[in-house]
Amino acid sequence: MRLKLKSSNGVSTITLDESTKLFKDFLADIRENIDLHQDISEVVSSIKSGFPPKPIDLTYTVDTKLDEKNIKDGDQLLIEFSTLKRKSISEAPLSPRPLEKKPDLRDDIPATYIESIKKYLILRNIPDDNSCLFNSISYAISGSDSYNNVSPPEELRNVVVNYIEKDPELYSDLILGRPRNEYCEWIKKKESWGGAIELGILADWFNVRIVCIDIESGNFIRFENEKESPGKFIILIYSGIHYDVLGMNSELSLENKSSDVAQWSIEDPHEEDILTASQKLCKQLQSKDYSTNTTTFRVRCLDCYSILVGEMGASKHAEETGHLNFGEVKKS
Structure with a gap:
């Protein structure tokens, strides 16, 4: 099952197994999808589908499956998020999933x-x-x-x-x-x-x-x-x-x-x-531009210090000279 999810902040296309996916896990995945929103303290407040868009009931039991919500392959779902406000125990509504601390990530470790x-x-x-x-x-x-x-x-x-x-x-x-x-x-x-x-x-x-x-x-x-x-x-x-x-x-x-x-x-x-x-x-x-285009990137021959363009340039130089040591020339 392929679904297109849209929010005010972005779009995400996902693939699911409709026969086994639990609705509670589906809601959790949406909440953690950084393509749709950045703030993990927000919860899913509304999901709409069809044309004109109609809201999907977000209530569920532990065993509720995704297909019980009449969500079908190819559907486009409109997602809205809201911030979960702290309330007293007596007035706090049931949320789709308890708030959890977001795990720490570091810029220096992908x-x-x-x-x-x-x-x-x-x-x-x-x-x-x-x-x-x-x-x-x-x-x-x-x-x-x-x-x-x-x-x-x-x-x-x-x-x-x-x-x-x-x-x-x-x-x-x-x-x-x-x-x-x-x-x-x-x-x-x-x-x-x-x-x-x-x-x-x-x-x-x-x-x-x-x-x-x-x-x-x-x-x-x-x-x-x-x-x-x-x-x-x-x-x-x-x-x-x-x-x-x-x-x-x-x-x-x-x-x-x-x-x-x-x-x-x-x-x-x-x-x-x-x-x-x-x-x-x-x-x-x-x-983060981690990839290198092998057609246009520049390399330096570490044997003779010639500057070459792309994989083809490096291969041709190797055939002509027998030089096999190359290093990428980084952009300044």
Whole structure:
């Protein structure tokens, strides 16, 4: 079920499972939707649907389902909020949900709070050392420091090479964009960046679904072996030139990474909550210009200091000179 929500402050399109969603949880989600309002002390005072708009009864029991309120797929709902005023116990009306303290968020740590789990979903920055794809996957699978010991990038690069060598039909010169032996030698080098081919191979190797979020487009791209039906999923963030990973923690901190959970069961009852939180975090990163346009961004060759434009410019320079060390030129 897709619904379009409109308030005086903004618009939000959401997707729900109408067969299981409780109306009380639906109201709570609206209240926490920062696209519709910013003040969490406000409560939902009115929901209207149809044309002309008619109010929906906001009273409910614990078991009231969303579809019992005659809300249908494709509906546009008009939402109004009001501030909950403190009253004496004798005159205080029943509110859709008790007031709760808003969890603290910090400007220096990109994160969002998952109310149903009572934990933060946090962007964990991976070192910018040309192995960020491999290190992000290691972080998610084996822990925050695993790429320094448990599964270092050179081992995962060798996994990629073994897959390519075993299946010349699937990983042909055409698919790889160059002769297979050249590609294998290239990807083994620590300066070489991984991409979609490596994501697909490592998803199969670890038997996991890799959900990769492209910040610029907001698209969720999934890599998995559909025949094997993986039981776990991880979430990577792709800025255009760099991969980071999402971790979940009860503490919002840059230090306490060892207690991160960055791998979840596909059958987890909170899977949708985690993906929705990822989408909110993606919007945050978009607003902070976290992505890099790979067509127009400028890079500097760290071998000869030439300034190049876009991924094509860098690739052409690498072919002509053999230089493989690049760094982005930041805007002043």
